Amino acid sequence: MITIKDVARLAEVSISTVSRVINDSKPVSPEVRKRVLKVIEETGYKPNDVARSLVTRRSYLIGVIVSNLAQSYVADIVRGIEEIGKMYGYDILLCSSYSSKETQEKYLQLLDRKQAEGLFLVGNMFDNEVVELAKSLNKPIVYFTRDVKENMNHISIDCNSAIYEMTNYLIKEGHKEIVYVSDFEDRSTVEEDKIKGYLKALEDNELENSKIYVVGSNKHGKAYELGKTLVKDTENFTAAVCSNDEIAIGIMDCFMDNGLKVPDDISVAGFGNIREGKYVRPELTTIGEPYYDVGAVGMRMLIKMIKGDKTQQGLMELPFTLEKRNSVKTLK
Amino acid sequence: MITIKDVARLAEVSISTVSRVINDSKPVSPEVRKRVLKVIEETGYKPNDVARSLVTRRSYLIGVIVSNLAQSYVADIVRGIEEIGKMYGYDILLCSSYSSKETQEKYLQLLDRKQAEGLFLVGNMFDNEVVELAKSLNKPIVYFTRDVKENMNHISIDCNSAIYEMTNYLIKEGHKEIVYVSDFEDRSTVEEDKIKGYLKALEDNELENSKIYVVGSNKHGKAYELGKTLVKDTENFTAAVCSNDEIAIGIMDCFMDNGLKVPDDISVAGFGNIREGKYVRPELTTIGEPYYDVGAVGMRMLIKMIKGDKTQQGLMELPFTLEKRNSVKTLK
């Protein structure tokens, strides 16, 4: 391995000078610079970032703890984080926790030792102890989660308005009996926001019959189960707004298997715009969260925090979209 | 920031001793060890991995250059890589290249400077210059690609046998006129293998009518286009074997939009078992590549190479599965 010393020796200058031409940090005379550059060229010297990190105390490493990369929304957030990060010279250290608290804590320690300059935590919920440990590391942190705690820098969309608008859309399409299918029995803060959005839309339109079903955590499977309950209840509503796309798809599957047609018999709307929603028949009407942008904006925020800029703290909201597709019927 | 020096001072020992208790590298008397541990506990000292890396010349960093994390198979490979890597103390440095040669070269340099100990290259094809540059870095490399070059450590399934078996399966189901829909106009080595598998199956069953269609690179869209051609040709075949699931789904979409029923009118088989294939109706019959395992096995191989073990070089093949679902009809 060829080091800065070798280059200095070969170019007959001091290592200080070599360092200066590599980093363009101080003036170097043209002749000397040329000589150094030539040696670098010839030897194929490449600076060792580890050594540099040690002295500059800058690792340019960002730790990203995700729940599960297999979820397309997670992958999209990571893509956004990485893309912007790379633009500013930061690299991503990827850690998949599969929602295990112990794993999250382990990785937090790991990332600290690796001198990560900032952290992302992405997942539905994080245990309080994890959040506390993360805070104790004294690094900038940005969260993407459904359960927002105090003093969290958090990027998301306005879930309340999103569900409000979706419900409103169904009402405008002529639906008067709309149920809401909620995720999680222990409700996250975001889930509460969504429910409020649903109820508000009914209220604003002077609709009386609100009804909320709750599915457990194993989304698609449990939703399918719950679907059986809904099937029996089918004369009491014409549309279902779901807390997320996995639930919406699970319910649609169940409906179809039980001879109910979507959207002819029942309309279904999701939330999240996962990739599968476009492949499902009928294509799922849903709310689009710009996950890639969410990641990108989060990274910009984190970089500002690293720089010490006072940045917009707390919640940051991005625009959502209503993806109107074929799982909702217009009633006359 | 609290360093090994602080711990040494507080515990009234030398930094050598502190290092020894941290790393359990040499015997330390019980009393001294206890004293040191106590100080570490109290101060919350955590070793700086950057400093350690510099002296041990071990970064425990693995560079992973992927095409696009949004593709579910890529995410699965990365999950496999990470999971095994973490078991052995390695961390993943994620780099998304979006198949740009320049980006790949940039990241290769970057990973070199960051002292990555090994590399993964995952993507359909890699330019020769990229492969050469990667080799010149003199680090262990494992590839996941559809275009296998010489001297590549490569993990995959036996694509030839996979397509052979799939074609055979269709034949056993009573299909006698089967077309093959190929990816890429410039064929990769793996694509050639697949085509050979298709032709071999026909030959072994004494079927004459082979026919190969070729779609361009933008898979789903182009496949949909090609589907229109197939629709016109529909009396000449009863089943289509596709080079990958994206193509299969694109064609199925096109068939449905043109009033053809899958599998009643035409059977369709894919390759790859992407997640969307389970959401599509009918669910897609396809070949399952164990992407997670592919990543995991690759990481095990890479770790061996890093250790200097002579490992199984060159191609390594994993078992595939025939995912029999509903897009194939049994003909009587």
Next chain:
DNA sequence: CTGAAAGCGCTTACAG
């Protein structure tokens, strides 16, 4: 503009 020296936070022979 240039170089000698100190130092980043560790590990590891070496000597005792």
Next chain:
DNA sequence: CTGAAAGCGCTTACAG
């Protein structure tokens, strides 16, 4: 079992 010292490959005041 323990410590003093050298050194990993860099950057950066400091002095000239």
